[in-house]
Amino acid sequence: MKSKWRRSLLVCIFMYLSLLCIFRDHLLPENIFGTHKKLTISPEQNFKCIWSVVENREICKPVCNHGFFGLYGMAKCHPLLTCEDIEQLKFSEEIGHMGYVKEVWHSYWQKFPVVVKKLRTFDLAGEIAGPGYLQGINLMKNFYKPSVLLQLVGHCNDTIVTEVHRLLDARDLEIRFKEYPLYNTLQTRMQLCVSYVDILRTLHSGHHGKIYVQCDAKNLQKLAGQFLFTEDFRLVLSDVDSMETILVNGTNRKLIKCSDWGEVKGYFPAPEELWPYKGGYDASKLPLYDEKIEIWKIPDMCLYFLGDDGSTLKLKRSLNDIHNQCKNRNPRKRPTAEQVYETYLTIYQDIIKK
Incomplete structure (x- = not known):
């Protein structure tokens, strides 16, 4: 009888420790408040994971080199979208005018949400802001610091495609x-x-x-x-x-x-x-x-x-x-x-x- 009781107790302890190992990352306050982790899924690709307050779960995206992008849910990095890629995007909803300089639209690349921004060249505000806007595109292209700047997904002349941040500004x-x-x-x-x-x-x-x-x-x-x-x-x-x-x-x-x-x-x-x-x-x-x-x-x-x-x-x-x-x-x-x-x-x- 004692032997059976001990075996049952050992099984319970083992199951408890196993479950604790599985869920511990989600139970720690540090993870809830956004601790970044790199998960190695394959030898070629590292992933950055955060705890999304919007989805109340961990979401991950690939860590990419310059010239590539990775969105949450993607399995691997993809080269920046070209003019041809951007022409195929369908605009689903206009977000509004950013300081009356840019048109801003929601869109999707494959199944992933993105934001499309285009300079308003048909009025004086867009014309005056044009040089700064194009300079900003060059900065996003060349200053590759994903944790600092909004991630660039693609660009074509005065149009850029960027990552979506649902909590806004x-x-x-x-x-x-x-x-x-x-x-x-x-x-x-x-x-x-x-x-x-x-x-x-x-x-x-x-x-x-x-x-x-x-x-x-x-x-x-x-x-x-x-x-x-x-x-x-x-x-x-x-x-x-x-x-x-x-x-x-x-x-x-x-x-x-x-x-x-x-x-x-x-x-x-x-x-x-x-x-x-x-x-x-x-x-x-x-x-x-x-x-x-x-x-x-x-x-x-x-x-x-x-x-x-x-x-x-x-x-x-x-x-x-x-x-x-x-x-x-x-x-x-x-x-x-x-x-x-x-x-x-x-x-x-x-x-x-x-």
């Missing part, structure tokens, strides 16, 4: 958290701060001798609209039409000014972006500056992601020191995006531990 932050209240936590909100600065540190890294600076950022809502939510509540930069490039050669830098987008005012732009002289604004006389204009805006963006709930007060106090450094009126005394990222990451990891 960061202007709808509180709406998204109302839709998915389980994820409205300090951890997820701080994760967005980390993700935002992670993008900046990559753009500021001097990749191939270039530092990229977002010029279309006159106010917080305008800047938030440049970023899309991924389905594990991280960010990707979606609008790169208004990027300026700082050329780096050793210690030498070719500085920039975002004058083509008109005069900026208010508290949100960095002090060096504001018109410093008496008299009327003249873009040609505006002093030059560097990527530190984006460091100035980091505290505003992070506090926006953290929201106004009283539960964030302690976390905000822990950010005061680094945020005060970012708001130094002397751009040379502001930290780099890398330094802010390291501080944010330390605070984020402390939240997870607690």
Whole structure:
């Protein structure tokens, strides 16, 4: 009798441990909040997996080299779509005009949803924005950082096809958290701060001798609209039409000014972006500056992601020191995006531990 009981107990323990091994990745909070994993399904192909808050399950896509794309659900990478491929796409629904510069449509390539964007060349707005739009396409083609920029699926002249992000852009932050209240936590909100600065540190890294600076950022809502939510509540930069490039050669830098987008005012732009002289604004006389204009805006963006709930007060106090450094009126005394990222990451990891 005792022998049968022991055997039954051992069988139960074995079954419990087996089930725990199968489901443990889905039970861990780290996975629920978007831990990335690479699953090797074949020797030739790695996969990136996230926990989709939309589908409430793990979704995976292939990790692809430059010149290829991989969408969630695909088994392998595919070369970027050509003009011939794009001509065969059927537009299912117009999303709307992005700043009255682009036509934006939902479509499908094979069974996979994609977004098609085309420059509006039939009016003055599209004509004026044309050079920046084409420059943005070149950036998406050449600056291959899938975790930073919206993934390019294909391009043809002034038409681009991109990956879909169903949670849309960061202007709808509180709406998204109302839709998915389980994820409205300090951890997820701080994760967005980390993700935002992670993008900046990559753009500021001097990749191939270039530092990229977002010029279309006159106010917080305008800047938030440049970023899309991924389905594990991280960010990707979606609008790169208004990027300026700082050329780096050793210690030498070719500085920039975002004058083509008109005069900026208010508290949100960095002090060096504001018109410093008496008299009327003249873009040609505006002093030059560097990527530190984006460091100035980091505290505003992070506090926006953290929201106004009283539960964030302690976390905000822990950010005061680094945020005060970012708001130094002397751009040379502001930290780099890398330094802010390291501080944010330390605070984020402390939240997870607690």
